[in-house]
Structures are given as C-alpha cells and as structure tokens.
Amino acid sequence: MTDAKKQAALDYHAKPIPGKLSVELTKPTATARDLSLAYSPGVAEPVREIARDPENAYRYTGKGNLVAVISDGSAILGLGNLGPLASKPVMEGKGVLFKCFAGINSVDVEVNAESPQAFIDTVARIADTWGGINLEDIKAPECFEIEQALIEQCSIPVFHDDQHGTAIVTAAGMLNALEIAGKRLEEAKIVCLGAGAAAIACMKLLVSCGARSENLIMLDRRGVIHAGREGLNPYKAVFAVDTDKRTLDDAIEGADVFIGLSGPNLMTAEHMRKMAPNPIVFACTNPDPEIHPDVAREARPDVIMATGRSDYPNQVNNVLGFPFIFRGALDVRATRINEEMKVAAVHALKDLAREPVPQAVLDAYERDHMAFGPEYIIPTPVDVRLLERIPAAVAQAAVDSGVARRPYPAHYPLKTVDDVYGG
Ligand SMILES: NC(=O)C1=CN([C@@H]2O[C@H](COP(=O)(O)OP(=O)(O)OC[C@H]3O[C@@H](n4cnc5c(N)ncnc54)[C@H](OP(=O)(O)O)[C@@H]3O)[C@@H](O)[C@H]2O)C=CC1
Ligand SMILES: CC(=O)C(=O)O
Ligand SMILES: [Mg+2]
Numbered sequence: 337m338t339d340a341k342k343q344a345a346l347d348y349h350a351k352p353i354p355g356k357l358s359v360e361l362t363k364p365t366a367t368a369r370d371l372s373l374a375y376s377p378g379v380a381e382p383v384r385e386i387a388r389d390p391e392n393a394y395r396y397t398g399k400g401n402l403v404a405v406i407s408d409g410s411a412i413l414g415l416g417n418l419g420p421l422a423s424k425p426v427m428e429g430k431g432v433l434f435k436c437f438a439g440i441n442s443v444d445v446e447v448n449a450e451s452p453q454a455f456i457d458t459v460a461r462i463a464d465t466w467g468g469i470n471l472e473d474i475k476a477p478e479c480f481e482i483e484q485a486l487i488e489q490c491s492i493p494v495f496h497d498d499q500h501g502t503a504i505v506t507a508a509g510m511l512n513a514l515e516i517a518g519k520r521l522e523e524a525k526i527v528c529l530g531a532g533a534a535a536i537a538c539m540k541l542l543v544s545c546g547a548r549s550e551n552l553i554m555l556d557r558r559g560v561i562h563a564g565r566e567g568l569n570p571y572k573a574v575f576a577v578d579t580d581k582r583t584l585d586d587a588i589e590g591a592d593v594f595i596g597l598s599g600p601n602l603m604t605a606e607h608m609r610k611m612a613p614n615p616i617v618f619a620c621t622n623p624d625p626e627i628h629p630d631v632a633r634e635a636r637p638d639v640i641m642a643t644g645r646s647d648y649p650n651q652v653n654n655v656l657g658f659p660f661i662f663r664g665a666l667d668v669r670a671t672r673i674n675e676e677m678k679v680a681a682v683h684a685l686k687d688l689a690r691e692p693v694p695q696a697v698l699d700a701y702e703r704d705h706m707a708f709g710p711e712y713i714i715p716t717p718v719d720v721r722l723l724e725r726i727p728a729a730v731a732q733a734a735v736d737s738g739v740a741r742r743p744y745p746a747h748y749p750l751k752t753v754d755d756v757y758g759g
C-alpha cells in the first residue's frame with residue numbers, strides 16, 4: 337500500500353470515533369415506564385423465565401442473533417503471531433461483516449491464554465452468552481485442538497472461520513475456475529503453499545470434493561511435506577506424499593493449481609512460467625498475496641487469478657462464507673455446523689456465480705460488465721443474493737441432517753438484512 341492508503345486506513349479506524357462498531361438500543365428507554373420494563377423491576381421477569389427454561393434466553397435476550405468472534409491473535413491474517421490485542425481491528429472487522437451482510441450482532445473477544453487448554457476453559461465458561469462462536473486467526477496446530485474441544489463442550493455452533501469458511505469459499509471458487517480452465521478436479525495437479533489452519537482445511541475439503549491426494553503437494557516453511565519427513569505433526573502427516581520434490585521450485589513444475597495460504601511474496605514470475613497451460617492461482621494470503629496479480633498475469637496471460645483482497649477480481653475470502661453460514665445456522669438454532677451444511681454452502685456459492693450479475697454489484701465495483709468467466713469465478717461480497725441463497729441452503733442442510741432445533745424458517749428466503757427477524 338502507498339503511504340497515502342496506509343494513512344487513509346488508519347484515519348478510517350480512528351475517525352470520527354475510534355473503532356468500527358457500536359451497540360444500538362432496540363427498545364424505548366425515554367420514560368420511567370420504559371426504564372421500569374428495561375431494568376428494575378421489569379427485568380426480573382425474563383430472568384425468572386430463563387432460570388425456569390434456558391431456551392427462553394432466545395426469546396427474551398439477544399442471544400439468538402449474537403455471535404462471538406474470538407481470537408488469541410496467534411495468526412492474524414498473514415501478519416503472524418502479534419498477540420490478542422493487535423487482533424482487535426480484525427475481529428471488529430469480522431463483526432462489521434456479520435452485521436452488514438447478514439444482520440448478525442457480534443462481540444469480539446481477544447483472549448490472552450497461556451495454553452490451548454486455558455483458551456478452551458476461558459471460552460467454554462462463557463459460551464452460553466452467545467448464539468454461536470466464530471473462532472478467528474488462531475494458528476495451527478493449536479486451532480484444531482481448540483475447535484474440537486469447544487465443539488464438544490458447547491451446545492451452540494463453534495466454527496473456526498480460517499479453516500472452514502476459507503475451505504468453503506476456496507472449494508466453490510476452485511470448482512468454477514477448473515471448469516472455466518477446461519480441467520477436472522480429479523486430474524488436477526495441486527500445489528498448496530502453507531500447511532496451517534486454512535491450508536489443511538482447504539485441502540481436506542478439495543479431497544472430499546474429488547481431488548486426488550496423490551496429486552496434491554503441500555509445503556510449509558521447511559518445504560514439501562513428503563513421506564518420511566521427520567517431525568511432522570499429525571495434521572500435516574496426512575498430506576505427506578511419496579515424492580522426491582523438496583521445494584516450491586520443484587513442486588510447481590507442471591502444476592495446474594497453486595493455492596497460497598502462507599505468507600506474502602513467496603511465489604515468483606519464474607514459478608508462474610513453470611505451471612501447466614491455463615494455470616489457476618489462488619494467492620489468498622492477506623493483506624499481501626503470495627504473488628501480486630499484475631506480476632502473475634504478466635508472466636502468464638492465461639492464468640485464472642484470485643486473491644483474498646477486495647481490490648482485484650475474484651476475491652476468494654471467507655467473507656463470502658461466515659456471515660451467511662452463521663445466519664442459516666442461527667435461524668434453525670443448529671447445535672453445530674456439520675459437513676452437510678458446509679457442502680451446501682459450497683454449492684450455493686458456486687452456483688450463484690453462474691447467474692447474471694445485478695446492476696447494484698456492477699455499480700459497487702464500478703464495472704460495466706461482470707459475467708461467469710476467468711475474471712468472475714465467484715460472487716462478490718456485496719451481492720445481496722448471498723443472503724438469499726447461502727443461509728437457505730445451510731438451514732435446509734441442518735434440518736435434513738438432524739442438527740436443527742427449529743424448523744426451516746417460514747420467513748426464508750431472506751431478501752435483505754431487514755428481514756432477518758421475520759415478520
Ligand atoms: N483469503 C482468505 O479467506 C484467507 C486467507 N488466509 C491466509 O492464509 C494464511 C495462513 O493463515 P492460517 O492458516 O490461519 O495460519 P497458520 O499460522 O495456521 O498457518 C500458516 C502456514 O503458512 C506456512 N508458512 C508461513 N510462512 C511460510 C513460508 N515462508 N514458506 C512456506 N510456508 C509458510 C506455515 O508453515 P509452518 O507450518 O512451517 O509454520 C503454516 O503452515 C494467512 O496469510 C492468511 O491471511 C487465512 C484464512 C482465510
Ligand atoms: C480472511 C482471513 O480470515 C484471514 O486472512 O485470516
Ligand atoms: Mg482469519
């Protein structure tokens with residue numbers, strides 16, 4: 337970013353008041369009568385009702401439309417382990433996206449925990465406060481243990497966005513990109529740079545969509561994850577392949593697909609030139625991708641290119657997933673977000689990209705034309721049809737797979753965030 341853009345970003349966060357979110361009132365509070373209902377003595381009545389039946393918390397408090405965005409700041413975007421407090425702008429940012437795209441209220445919680453167990457204990461003790469928990473920017477491998485333990489201990493959906501949100505959006509974009517490139521997932525040679533939270537979840541989902549594990553090479557800071565490599569954790573070991581390739585330079589030769597979920601500027605024009613015809617490059621590290629789109633395109637005009645950013649075509653970013661997935665999960669009061677719900681989200685997102693793009697999206701992106709093709713493999717986050725399609729698909733999958741505690745919502749499909757509380 338230029339110095340001017342960096343300053344604009346700081347000013348955006350600082351002015352006219354610090355931060356990006358505030359709490360709003362939903363009931364009148366002007367009179368003595370209002371206050372006697374909102375607080376003492378009236379507040380005692382919902383207290384008694386919730387003590388009698390905890391389900392009443394959904395009726396008398398904001399719990400059912402409230403998601404906690406929780407981090408320890410150990411993997412903030414691609415910036416690394418900068419600690420809990422430094423993650424707060426990102427967590428507030430996730431809250432902005434929950435609210436503006438799906439009408440979901442959120443609180444950000446930055447946890448200073450000395451161990452995964454301390455993090456789990458802290459969150460588990462306060463989990464009943466919310467309707468769902470979105471774990472964010474927690475590094476691998478700790479994130480796997482943390483998410484699994486919290487899923488087991490909490491009765492509300494717990495979802496590590498960097499794993500599953502990213503995987504859902506990547507799979508949807510990849511299925512479309514492969515079709516446009518005239519390639520098949522079952523045959524595609526895939527290189528994944530990064531072997532952390534996002535990378536491992538993305539590769540697992542691509543394998544379950546049809547990618548062959550023997551066609552997949554994953555790399556971490558030490559290079560290719562190959563059979564016999566010592567010191568691999570069990571999450572990486574699943575992806576160890578029998579190969580004599582050791583570096584990105586070796587692995588990228590003839591690859592159809594590169595997926596970057598690692599760090600900035602790790603891929604070069606020379607790597608691009610070694611890829612197969614019509615290569616697909618998802619350089620998804622934020623804010624600075626593994627390779628700048630202009631460099632990639634100059635090296636390979638035939639590339640289908642995506643990044644995690646809003647300022648280039650094809651934004652493969654979990655913003656296309658988490659607001660809408662939680663919307664569907666909350667509205668049927670799902671106990672968890674299971675594989676069926678994730679797969680339903682992949683297909684809803686993938687299919688939407690094939691439909692004509694609304695004028696409002698063209699206006700927001702200052703474009704005359706956008707249509708399914710190399711420059712448009714996936715919808716943009718401002719597309720209001722995401723709110724119509726993804727929650728509906730997720731809610732239906734929750735009902736069908738038996739994790740919904742409420743029926744498919746009568747007020748679906750949603751047309752705008754004003755509809756989220758129904759009639
Ligand atoms: N576009 C999107 O929607 C999303 C993008 N991301 C991006 O993905 C990246 C990883 O995030 P996340 O998985 O949560 O973080 P993790 O800390 O869990 O994983 C980071 C992974 O990147 C690897 N890595 C880091 N630097 C290098 C390097 N120089 N060479 C090779 N591998 C490297 C690490 O290797 P090692 O295991 O050896 O330490 C690790 O496997 C971030 O940049 C983030 O912005 C994440 C989520 C969503
Ligand atoms: C987008 C996101 O969640 C990340 O880069 O970590
Ligand atoms: Mg993240």
